[in-house]
Amino acid sequence: xxxxxxxxxxxxxxxxxxxxxxxxxxxxxxxxxxxxxxxxxxxxxxxxxxxxxxxxxxxxxxxxxxxxxxxxxxxxxxxxxxxxxxxxxxxxxxxxxxxxxxxxxxxxxxxxxxxxxxxxxxxxxxxxxxxxxxxxxxxxxxxxxxxxxxxxxxxxxxxxxxxxxxxxxxxxxxxxxxxxxxxxxxxxxxxxxxxxxxxxxxxxxxxxxxxxxxxxxxxxxxxxxxxxxxxxxxxxxxxxxxxxxxxxxxxxxxxxxxxxxxxxxxxxxxxxxxxxxxxxxxxxxxxxxxxxxxxxxxxxxxxxxxxxxxxxxxxxxxxxxxxxxxxxxxxxxxxxxxxxxxxxxxxxxxxxxxxxxxxxxxxxxxxxxxxxxxxxxxxxxxxxxxxxxxxxxxxxxxxxxxxxxxxxxxxxxxxxxxxxxxxxxxxxxxxxxxxxxxxxxxxxxxxxxxxxxxxxxxxxxxxxxxxxxxxxxxxxxxxxxxxxxxxxxxxxxxxxxxxxxxxxxxxxxx
Amino acid sequence: xxxxxxxxxxxxxxxxxxxxxxxxxxxxxxxxxxxxxxxxxxxxxxxxxxxxxxxxxxxxxxxxxxxxxxxxxxxxxxxxxxxxxxxxxxxxxxxxxxxxxxxxxxxxxxxxxxxxxxxxxxxxxxxxxxxxxxxxxxxxxxxxxxxxxxxxxxxxxxxxxxxxxxxxxxxxxxxxxxxxxxxxxxxxxxxxxxxxxxxxx
Numbered sequence: 001x002x003x004x005x006x007x008x009x010x011x012x013x014x015x016x017x018x019x020x021x022x023x024x025x026x027x028x029x030x031x032x033x034x035x036x037x038x039x040x041x042x043x044x045x046x047x048x049x050x051x052x053x054x055x056x057x058x059x060x061x062x063x064x065x066x067x068x069x070x071x072x073x074x075x076x077x078x079x080x081x082x083x084x085x086x087x088x089x090x091x092x093x094x095x096x097x098x099x100x101x102x103x104x105x106x107x108x109x110x111x112x113x114x115x116x117x118x119x120x121x122x123x124x125x126x127x128x129x130x131x132x133x134x135x136x137x138x139x140x141x142x143x144x145x146x147x148x149x150x151x152x153x154x155x156x157x158x159x160x161x162x163x164x165x166x167x168x169x170x171x172x173x174x175x176x177x178x179x180x181x182x183x184x185x186x187x188x189x190x191x192x193x194x195x196x197x198x199x200x201x202x203x204x205x206x207x208x209x210x211x212x213x214x215x216x217x218x219x220x221x222x223x224x225x226x227x228x229x230x231x232x233x234x235x236x237x238x239x240x241x242x243x244x245x246x247x248x249x250x251x252x253x254x255x256x257x258x259x260x261x262x263x264x265x266x267x268x269x270x271x272x273x274x275x276x277x278x279x280x281x282x283x284x285x286x287x288x289x290x291x292x293x294x295x296x297x298x299x300x301x302x303x304x305x306x307x308x309x310x311x312x313x314x315x316x317x318x319x320x321x322x323x324x325x326x327x328x329x330x331x332x333x334x335x336x337x338x339x340x341x342x343x344x345x346x347x348x349x350x351x352x353x354x355x356x357x358x359x360x361x362x363x364x365x366x367x368x369x370x371x372x373x374x375x376x377x378x379x380x381x382x383x384x385x386x387x388x389x390x391x392x393x394x395x396x397x398x399x400x401x402x403x404x405x406x407x408x409x410x411x412x413x414x415x416x417x418x419x420x421x422x423x424x425x426x427x428x429x430x431x432x433x434x435x436x437x438x439x440x441x442x443x444x445x446x447x448x449x450x451x452x453x454x455x456x457x458x459x460x461x462x463x464x465x466x467x468x469x470x471x472x473x474x475x476x477x478x479x480x481x482x483x484x485x486x487x488x489x490x491x492x493x494x495x496x497x498x499x500x501x502x503x504x505x506x507x508x509x510x
Numbered sequence: 511x512x513x514x515x516x517x518x519x520x521x522x523x524x525x526x527x528x529x530x531x532x533x534x535x536x537x538x539x540x541x542x543x544x545x546x547x548x549x550x551x552x553x554x555x556x557x558x559x560x561x562x563x564x565x566x567x568x569x570x571x572x573x574x575x576x577x578x579x580x581x582x583x584x585x586x587x588x589x590x591x592x593x594x595x596x597x598x599x600x601x602x603x604x605x606x607x608x609x610x611x612x613x614x615x616x617x618x619x620x621x622x623x624x625x626x627x628x629x630x631x632x633x634x635x636x637x638x639x640x641x642x643x644x645x646x647x648x649x650x651x652x653x654x655x656x657x658x659x660x661x662x663x664x665x666x667x668x669x670x671x672x673x674x675x676x677x678x679x680x681x682x683x684x685x686x687x688x689x690x691x692x693x694x695x696x697x698x699x700x701x702x703x704x705x706x707x708x709x710x711x
Contacts, residue, residue: 015672017556018676018679018680019672019673019675019676019677019679019680020676104554104555105554106550106551106554106555107547107550107551107554108547108548108550108551109551112551112555114555114556117558119556119557119558119561120557122557123557123558125584126557126560126583126584127557129584130554130584167680169679170558171558171679202680203680204679204680205558205561205562205678205679205680
């Protein structure tokens with residue numbers, strides 16, 4: 001359908017939020033369902049733009065009635081082309097309903113009515129300062145999520161019917177708070193699937209997808225998805241920052257949402273969440289925030305550990321606005337909404353508790369008891385040469401360690417551990433007699449046998465020492481056994497040695 | 511792991527307005543006052559404007575008399591956002607011919623920035639070409655306005671601001687300068703200027 005511009009009766013002219021000159025006109029007969037229409041002039045009425053708007057008009061007319069009603073509720077869709085002397089100069093759409101408008105105070109012109117575009121949602125301080133009736137605080141994530149869900153629903157509606165929205169941006173969306181609703185305006189850059197004509201490609205400020213950063217003219221579902229993520233990032237992020245760093249979302253949305261932004265703003269168009277994925281996620285967030293939070297999983301890995309070991313606590317929670325983790329030793333860690341894990345040092349056995357809350361209640365869950373075992377004491381025993389056996393049990397030989405350990409001679413880090421968990425000092429060895437067969441050549445001693453005797457004696461003594469004073473007696477007894485065996489061994493060797501010398505002497509005499 | 515993405519940085523565009531008039535020049539004052547009042551209202555009506563555009567007015571003495579980032583940014587009073595980057599995309603000079611001619615040399619206006627010179631008061635038409643030649647800006651329009659009303663000055667500035675904002679909203683930051691330059695010398699702007707003399711180069 002085409003309307004001649006001479007038929008239009010202009011009620012008022014104004015500049016639309018996106019800068020386009022627009023006029024409110026009396027609805028020509030057969031166009032739209034209301035008494036008024038919006039006449040939007042083409043920015044650049046080239047053939048491609050006109051043909052594209054015509055394809056949008058045709059698309060709408062082919063929709064079943066129910067779907068067309070949904071389309072009209074969500075979009076200011078082109079209804080008819082407007083011609084002047086046979087040339088298309090613009091098109092007609094429905095008007096923005098009053099619930100999408102805001103009355104604000106201006107310093108010099110008094111009160112004015114403006115479309116409540118997303119920049120009002122993104123600047124609550126500004127809205128408050130000029131007396132706007134709707135001020136959505138930046139921390140009111142639940143309400144903001146609801147607006148985002150509505151936007152995702154609208155974009156899904158066109159995507160699922162093969163239409164690319166194109167110029168999605170903060171001035172292309174108007175909002176209503178009662179009921180919470182959105183409407184997308186500035187639709188002349190939409191493109192119906194299959195339309196191949198030349199078309200202007202634009203990206204609203206702050207909405208340029210990564211694949212268009214160098215002037216490329218990509219305009220498809222992938223770029224729409226990027227813009228969707230960028231738009232949500234601005235709505236859900238900190239109002240003070242423009243554009244809000246993604247990091248700031250960590251305190252506002254959960255880990256799943258962070259992951260979706262990660263993909264949505266990434267360079268791979270195919271990995272970006274679809275409008276339907278966004279809608280599902282945002283809708284589930286809205287639902288989960290209308291009841292106390294749900295803790296789906298809460299665990300500690302490893303389940304038990306050594307004292308002072310680093311452990312990781314992980315969880316999966318839905319519908320929370322606040323989250324804290326309490327440790328068995330009384331520390332309380334306030335966690336970001338988007339956090340899903342936390343590393344800490346295991347200091348004491350006990351249960352960890354996760355407390356999640358929102359406006360509807362608090363949910364908490366505890367782990368099983370996580371045991372913190374004391375690490376075993378490590379002792380270094382320097383096995384001396386045979387003659388020095390009396391000084392073998394000297395405990396921790398820090399001089400020796402300093403030469404062997406990369407970290408150097410400082411062992412202060414050991415103090416705490418040993419103070420808490422060290423075993424009793426091994427008793428000094430009793431005064432034992434020294435070997436008296438000094439003339440025995442060392443090469444004739446059975447070192448393997450002697451070493452195994454020493455090892456056995458020391459292992460047993462240390463083991464027994466863990467269980468109290470019995471170890472002292474055992475150590476003495478084992479040491480006695482060891483020395484008697486050693487003495488017997490040496491005596492055997494010495495006897496053999498004497499025999500050999502005796503034989504040599506007697507053979508020389510003969 | 512949360513990363514931060516390289517999303518296009520928004521650099522504000524700056525319109526630099528110079529009032530080159532002697533103190534007490536009420537006609538020039540009226541022009542400037544109407545411009546700043548209108549811009550304040552625009553900022554109130556459109557929250558996004560403070561993210562896109564800065565308008566400053568400085569007097570002949572050099573002091574700033576108006577800065578939209580300080581005087582118009584609702585909900586963000588004070589100069590704490592002034593450190594953000596901005597780039598001058600349009601210079602506007604307003605004043606009587608003799609004041610402009612006396613101060614044009616030390617105005618410090620960047621020759622690469624498109625310039626609109628609005629000569630007000632009696633004798634402005636006679637001085638039009640002299641004033642036009644005095645500035646070195648590569649793209650400039652000089653208008654001789656002998657009327658006593660800032661109406662045309664306002665409509666011209668509004669057109670320029672609307673067109674500029676429209677381009678900014680459409681996300682063409684790399685073409686700020688050229689878009690302002692083409693606006694200043696555009697035929698559509700000339701068509702608005704009925705009853706006044708102007709020179710464009």
